[in-house]
Amino acid sequence: MEQRKVMEIKNVSMIYHTLDGETEALKDISLDIYEGEIVVLVGPSGCGKSTLLSIVAGLLKPSSGKVLINGKEVKGTNKDVGYMFQRDHLFEWRTILQNALIGLEIQNKVNDETIAFVENLLETYGLGEFKNHYPRQLSGGMRQRAALIRTLALQPEILLLDEPFSALDYQTRLRIADEIGTILKKEKKTALMVTHDIAEAICT
Known part of the structure; x- marks a missing residue:
């Protein structure tokens, strides 16, 4: 059976204009991602990785080119796309x-069914007994897992991960990268992740 193409990045370029002139962040980037794929882009800091994710998420408009999600051009934010940032941004x-549950609260979708879904995710991925704990009581790796579950709670089809393990120590980073890669596969999610760490990319 032919795989379905869920994301098309077509000749995307991005130029930032400042008082000092122009900075070219991206130049003519093209990439197709198919259902169920986990694609990791590796590059040094400042090479435009986060800019590309922001364009895919609909947070930035490219200077040229376009992004299509399920055949529709990205014109703004999309409920089919979840974004996981560098830091967990959990409220202490x-x-x-x-x-x-906070994303569901914002969308006014908290009910018995969605609460049960989120509690099941927490249970499945080792946080069930910590659901009534506060972030300060969890390790860095557990906090990142909680942040991923917050993103999965909205049931996006595609996940964007912006160096989500960079705040962790090296050994924890590799272990959590492996764990989150397993979660994404188990939940049958398509993902685009950016990192500067080749080992992290391999683990995911």
């Missing part, structure tokens, strides 16, 4: 369950 005054 909310429990892990409350943090995981």
Whole structure:
């Protein structure tokens, strides 16, 4: 059976204009990603990786080129796309369950069914007994897992991961990269991740 193409990045370029002149962040980037693929882009800091994710997420408009999600051009944010940032951005005054539900709260979708779905995710991925704990009571790796579950709670088809393990120590980073790669495969998600670390990319 032929794989379905879910993301098309077509000749995307991005130029930032400042008082000092122009900075070319991206030049003529093209990439196709198919359903169920986990694609990792590796490059040094400042090479435009995060800019590309922001364009795919609809947070930035490219200077030229376009991005298509499921055949439709990206014109703004899209509920089919979830974004996981470099830091977990968990709210310290909310429990892990409350943090995981925050996206659903914003979308006014908290009900018995969605709460049960999120609790099941927490249970499945080793955070069930910590759901009433606060972020400060969790290790860095567990916090990142909680942040991923918060993203998965919205049931996006595609996940964008922007160096999501960079705040962790090296050994934890590799272990969590492996864990999150396993979660993405188990949940049958398509993902585009950027990192500067080749070992991290391989583990995912």
